[in-house]
Every structure is written in C-alpha cells, then in structure tokens.
Amino acid sequence: xxxxxxxxVTEANRHLLDAGGKFHRTTAGxxxxxxxxxxxxxxxxxxxxxxxxxxxxxxxxxxxxxSPGSGKTALLEATLDALxxxxxxxxxxxxxxxxxxxxxxxxxxxxxxxxSTGNACHLDAHMVHDALHQLSLDDLDIVFIENVGNxxxxxSFDLGQHLNVTLLSVTEGDDKPSKYPVMFRAADLMxxxxxxxxxxxxxxVPAQAENNLRRLAxxxxxxxxxxxxxxxxxxxxxxxxxxxxxxxxxxRQGQTRRPAxxxxxARMHAERQTR
Amino acid sequence: xxxxxxxxxxxxxxxxxxxxxxxxxxxxxxxxxxxxxxVESHLLKQAFPxxxxxxxxxxxxxxxxxxxxxxxxGQCGSETDARTNDLSCAxxxxxxxxxxxxxxxxxxxxxxxxxxxxTTHV
Numbered sequence: 001x002x003x004x005x006x007x008x009v010t011e012a013n014r015h016l017l018d019a020g021g022k023f024h025r026t027t028a029g030x031x032x033x034x035x036x037x038x039x040x041x042x043x044x045x046x047x048x049x050x051x052x053x054x055x056x057x058x059x060x061x062x063x064x065x066x067s068p069g070s071g072k073t074a075l076l077e078a079t080l081d082a083l084x085x086x087x088x089x090x091x092x093x094x095x096x097x098x099x100x101x102x103x104x105x106x107x108x109x110x111x112x113x114x115x116s117t118g119n120a121c122h123l124d125a126h127m128v129h130d131a132l133h134q135l136s137l138d139d140l141d142i143v144f145i146e147n148v149g150n151x152x153x154x155x156s157f158d159l160g161q162h163l164n165v166t167l168l169s170v171t172e173g174d175d176k177p178s179k180y181p182v183m184f185r186a187a188d189l190m191x192x193x194x195x196x197x198x199x200x201x202x203x204x205v206p207a208q209a210e211n212n213l214r215r216l217a218x219x220x221x222x223x224x225x226x227x228x229x230x231x232x233x234x235x236x237x238x239x240x241x242x243x244x245x246x247x248x249x250x251x252r253q254g255q256t257r258r259p260a261x262x263x264x265x266a267r268m269h270a271e272r273q274t275r
Numbered sequence: 276x277x278x279x280x281x282x283x284x285x286x287x288x289x290x291x292x293x294x295x296x297x298x299x300x301x302x303x304x305x306x307x308x309x310x311x312x313x314v315e316s317h318l319l320k321q322a323f324p325x326x327x328x329x330x331x332x333x334x335x336x337x338x339x340x341x342x343x344x345x346x347x348x349g350q351c352g353s354e355t356d357a358r359t360n361d362l363s364c365a366x367x368x369x370x371x372x373x374x375x376x377x378x379x380x381x382x383x384x385x386x387x388x389x390x391x392x393x394t395t396h397v
Contacts, residue, residue: 030302030386035292039285039306039314039380122277153277156313156380178360182313217346217362217372 043157046125050132050160055256057137060247061145062240063159063259065183066167067176068149071193071227073101075167076144078227080108082237087141087244092131094123094148101146111135122153125160142244151180163243164259169194170201174209177216184213187220188260189239196226220260278318281380282326288382293331298387301332305385309342310359311378316341344377 038044054061064072076091083089090111093102097116105112113131115123128145135143145161147154166187168176171194177184184190190213192206210222223239225232250257285306293301308316316339323337346357348364349372355365359377363370 030388031296032384032386033292033296034384035288035382036384037288037382039281039288039382041382042284042287120277120280122280124280152313156277156281181360181362182311185311212360214370215361215363217370217374219371 040157043125046129047158047160050125050129051162051256051258053132053137054143054160054162055251057140058248058251059137059140059143060163060244061143061159061161062163062165062243063145063147063154063161064165064167065147065151065154065186066149066169066193067151067172070149070167070169070172072146072149072167073104074227075191075193075225076105076146077108078225078230078233079144079236079240080105080110082233083142083240086241088139089142089144090135090140092123092128092135092143092145094127094146096120096148117148121148121150122157123147123159124157128159142240151176151183155180155183155186158258161259162247162257163188165189165191167191167193168209170198170204170206172204174204174206175212177209177212181216185216185218186260187213187218189221189223190218191236192222192224194226194228195224195232196229218260278314279322279326281314282319282322285382286326286330286332289332289335289385290330292385293387296387296389298331298389300388301335302386302388303336303338304332305338305340305383307340307342307379307381307383309377309379310344311374312380314380340383342376342379345375346372347375348372 064075066072080089091105093105093112093114094117095101095114096118099114102112102114113134115127115131117123117127123145145159164186166184168190170192192209198204206224213220213222221239223232223235225236247257285304289301289304308314308319319339320337327333327335344357344359344362345354346362346364347354348367348369350369351364351367353364353366354375357363357365362372362374364372
C-alpha cells in the first residue's frame with residue numbers, strides 16, 4: 001500500500017522491482033515504471049489511521065449510506081433513544097450544507113460533529129480524520145458516521161469505519177440493489193426503512209429487494225424497521241450489540257475489521273493478473 | 276462526480292513517484308479500472324486535464340484498461356463472465372461467488388522523461 005514500508009510488494013509483483021523489471025526504456029525514449037497501487041491509496045492510508053484510532057479506544061465505527069431522504073437521521077434518532085444508557089454514542093454528520101441533521105442529534109443530548117462538504121458528494125477519510133479530533137474517543141463505544149445522501153460516490157471511499165450499513169427505504173423501489181450495485185455490494189447490513197408504509201405501497205417487495213442484493217454475491221444481513229413506529233428497532237439494536245461485542249473481542253486480540261467490500265479485493269485481482 | 280476527487284488523488288501519487296525518480300515530466304499514466312469500482316472511465320478522462328493542469332503530468336496521456344467482470348462459483352467452481360448487477364454463476368446460478376475481476380481501481384504504471392537517462396538501469 002505504501003512506498004515507505006514496501007508493503008505493496010508481493011510475491012506476484014516482486015519481479016517488477018528486480019533489475020531490468022522496474023525500469024525499461026520505451027520506444028519513445030521514455031522510461032516505464034510499474035507501480036501497482038490503489039488509486040485511492042492516499043485516502044486508504046488516512047482511513048487505516050482512523051481505524052487504528054477507533055480500535056485503540058475500543059470504539060466501533062459504523063458508516064451509514066443511502067440515497068437522500070431514506071431516513072438516516074430518523075434512524076439515528078430512534079437508535080439513540082434505544083441505545084440510551086447502554087452505549088456511549090457520538091455522531092459524525094456529512095452534508096453538503098447546513099447543520100440541520102447535527103442539530104437534530106444534539107437535541108438528544110448526543111455529541112454531533114457536522115462536516116459540511118460544500119460541493120463534495122461524499123465523505124473521505126481526511127474529513128473524518130478532522131472530525132475525530134473534535135471527539136473524545138475515550139468516552140465512547142460507538143461512532144455513527146452519517147454519510148452524504150448519495151447511492152454512488154460514498155461507496156468508493158474508505159473512511160476507517162468497521163461496518164457499512166446501507167439503508168433502502170421502501171418508497172424507493174426494490175430494484176435499487178440492481179441499479180446501484182457498487183453501493184449495495186459494500187453493505188455489511190442492508191436496512192429496509194419506513195416499513196410502516198409497506199401496507200400502502202404495492203410495488204415494494206422486501207423479498208425481491210433481498211433477492212436483488214443476493215445477486216450481487218452478498219451475504220449481508222437484511223433487517224426491516226420503521227423509525228416512526230419503532231417496529232423492528234429491537235432487532236437492529238440486537239445487531240448493533242452483537243457487532244459491538246465482536247468488535248471488543250477483536251480489539252482485545254489486536255485485530256480489526258474492514259467493511260464488506262474494500263480495496264483488498266482489487267489488490268488481490270491485480271496480483272492475480274500480474275502472474 | 277467523485278471522479279475529479281479520485282483524479283486528484285491519483286495525481287498526488289503520480290507527482291510523488293515522478294519526484295522520487297527525478298522525472299522532468301510524465302508521458303503517460305496507466306490505470307486499470309473495473310466497473311464495480313464505482314469509477315466511470317470516461318468521467319475520469321474528462322476530469323484528468325483539470326486535475327493535471329500545472330502538474331508534472333500536465334501533458335501525460337491517461338491510458339485506461341477496462342477490466343471485465345468475472346466470478347468464480349463457490350458451488351460448482353466455474354469461472355464465468357458476470358454483469359455488474361448480477362454476480363451469480365452463469366453455469367449453475369448460485370450467488371455464492373467470488374469476484375475475480377471487475378472492481379479494480381489501480382495505478383499500474385507510468386512513463387517518465389528523466390533527467391539522467393544514461394545513468395539509469397535499462
């Protein structure tokens with residue numbers, strides 16, 4: 001991943017570094033250099049730094065992604081109520097403009113750091129790193145990162161989180177996983193939200209949404225809930241408790257966890273193709 | 276439109292590598308991109324001149340190798356082509372597959388014009 005420690009050198013690409021391998025003169029008189037590193041390696045570096053920061057303080061970091069208006073902030077409000085007294089929680093809010101969402105969280109007495117991304121359609125590891133400087137991780141168990149509402153760009157940027165939760169509200173259509181495969185492949189959990197509306201919608205079939213997710217070769221857990229009626233909140237909270245417990249055990253053993261799909265896969269393919 | 280952000284990150288790496296190798300300029304940048312990386316090749320190409328302007332790679336050619344989506348089935352072991360929104364096995368239909376290719380987002384190599392070409396290994 002980095003040139004400093006040489007950890008991007010594998011058995012598969014080592015030959016590129018050997019004499020005559022790394023440099024060779026091309027016909028135009030230029031010199032070719034083989035690199036083989038992720039295009040986002042700088043972001044990934046900071047993300048890894050963020051993750052080790054979370055791990056050191058035994059904090060579980062969860063990245064919430066969805067389209068705008070699928071109920072991320074409403075989910076957080078209901079979750080904060082349900083987790084009160086059980087876990088110490090803080091929220092990092094990503095939006096293009098306004099502090100509205102952070103204000104809603106603060107009304108619950110919870111620390112919320114607002115990142116205003118301006119024109120950027122996603123959070124990146126730098127922005128989260130800056131936000132972390134404003135949080136006292138020693139006093140926390142879980143940090144939720146509410147990403148910018150967008151089913152495209154946020155999927156490409158590792159923030160240092162341990163888990164990705166992708167929300168799909170039932171007003172959106174059960175074919176969203178097929179339309180946005182990059183986003184839904186990255187989910188460790190797909191959460192169907194606003195399920196209280198299912199009774200008035202005849203075109204959203206939860207089983208079909210799950211089926212479309214499975215076709216992305218995903219084994220992610222699928223849960224349903226309504227933040228408004230609280231129906232399904234209990235199972236979501238149980239999932240969070242389970243994840244937090246597993247995270248504790250991991251950090252105790254000096255291990256960490258990355259979200260479902262990250263650039264490791266890409267690196268593996270590169271090695272395979274170089275052979 | 277995160278391609279501009281990705282382009283800028285790529286150019287940071289390119290600039291570092293060019294400086295480390297005493298390059299005068301970068302003639303070409305080779306990248307490998309799969310559709311499941313979430314990056315659109317044509318948008319990356321459009322973003323490149325804006326991101327590269329004023330840098331050592333200002334006149335570089337951006338060479339993009341597009342990768343196919345391929346999977347290996349955990350059930351029947353077949354290696355087959357797949358679609359971005361259907362990664363199930365083309366042979367037996369099972370969805371327990373492993374992606375072999377298709378989510379790459381890699382900087383593969385650079386062509387550099389160097390200061391002291393005669394002293395480098397050829």
